[in-house]
Amino acid sequence: DIQMTQSPSTLSASVGDRVTITCRASQNINSWLAWYQQKPGKAPKLLIYDASSFESGVPSRFSGSGSGTEFTLTISSLQPDDFATYYCQQYKSYWGTFGQGTKVEIK
Amino acid sequence: QVQLQESGPGLVKPSQTLSLTCTVSGGSISSGDYYWSWVRQPPGKGLEWIGYIYYTGSTYYSPSLKSRVTISVDTSKNQFSLKLSSVTAADTAVYYCARVPYCSAASCYRPFDSWGQGTLVTVSS
Numbered sequence: 001d002i003q004m005t006q007s008p009s010t011l012s013a014s015v016g017d018r019v020t021i022t023c024r025a026s027q028n029i030n031s032w033l034a035w036y037q038q039k040p041g042k043a044p045k046l047l048i049y050d051a052s053s054f055e056s057g058v059p060s061r062f063s064g065s066g067s068g069t070e071f072t073l074t075i076s077s078l079q080p081d082d083f084a085t086y087y088c089q090q091y092k093s094y095w096g097t098f099g100q101g102t103k104v105e106i107k
Numbered sequence: 108q109v110q111l112q113e114s115g116p117g118l119v120k121p122s123q124t125l126s127l128t129c130t131v132s133g134g135s136i137s138s139g140d141y142y143w144s145w146v147r148q149p150p151g152k153g154l155e156w157i158g159y160i161y162y163t164g165s166t167y168y169s170p171s172l173k174s175r176v177t178i179s180v181d182t183s184k185n186q187f188s189l190k191l192s193s194v195t196a197a198d199t200a201v202y203y204c205a206r207v208p209y210c211s212a213a214s215c216y217r218p219f220d221s222w223g224q225g226t227l228v229t230v231s232s
Contacts (some may be wrong), residue, residue, distance in 0.1 A: 026157065032216070034219075036219075037155075037186035042224075043203055043222035043223065043224055043225055044203075044219070044222060045222075046218055049217070049218045049220075055220070085154065086156055089154075089218060089219075091216040091217060092216070093216070094167045094216055095156060095167075095169055095170060096188055096216065096218070096219075097156065098154040098155070098156070100153045101153050101154075
């Protein structure tokens with residue numbers, strides 16, 4: 001099975017900061033990677049799919065990059081609404097495994 | 108706009124079977140455009156994919172849960188269901204139903220593009 005590892009687990013940042021989250025796959029997943037945002041008590045929300053494609057309605061300050069085994073999610077200028085937990089997910093296999101999550105906290 | 112809504116008991120006793128239903132509105136399960144999925148999240152932890160079903164009844168299950176999971180579909184009610192047998196405290200989680208766009212190409216899979224609000228199921232005597 002494909003393991004997904006995110007870093008860091010927690011990230012403290014201020015409004016306006018540029019933030020980068022990394023996701024590594026245990027084997028080549030091409031560009032079959034999604035990023036989700038989850039706020040407390042809410043369902044995850046799809047932000048990015050196919051490593052770098054925006055889901056409809058996602059602000060342009062979010063961007064995704066990478067292929068193969070290493071991927072990044074970048075928030076160019078952190079906004080108050082962006083404090084949340086972010087998960088990556090591979091879907092190269094039907095068993096779509098998730099990373100363990102990165103919590104973005106207010107510094 | 109599709110909406111998914113989970114329903115079922117919030118408390119299940121150890122060794123019993125957890126049963127949940129997801130009702131889909133604003134779209135037809137029979138359209139064939141999506142797989143219909145279950146994902147769970149233990150309190151304070153990450154997300155775990157459980158499995159999904161196509162309207163034809165074809166199913167895909169997580170290898171780690173496969174021996175205990177059954178997902179079924181009722182197209183007449185526009186619902187799909189999850190049964191998880193022999194539950195323990197480790198199965199305590201928020202259970203989400205979610206939608207995955209269907210992809211007809213071989214070995215083609217897609218991410219979850221729409222989710223229910225989730226329902227907490229606690230396993231306790």
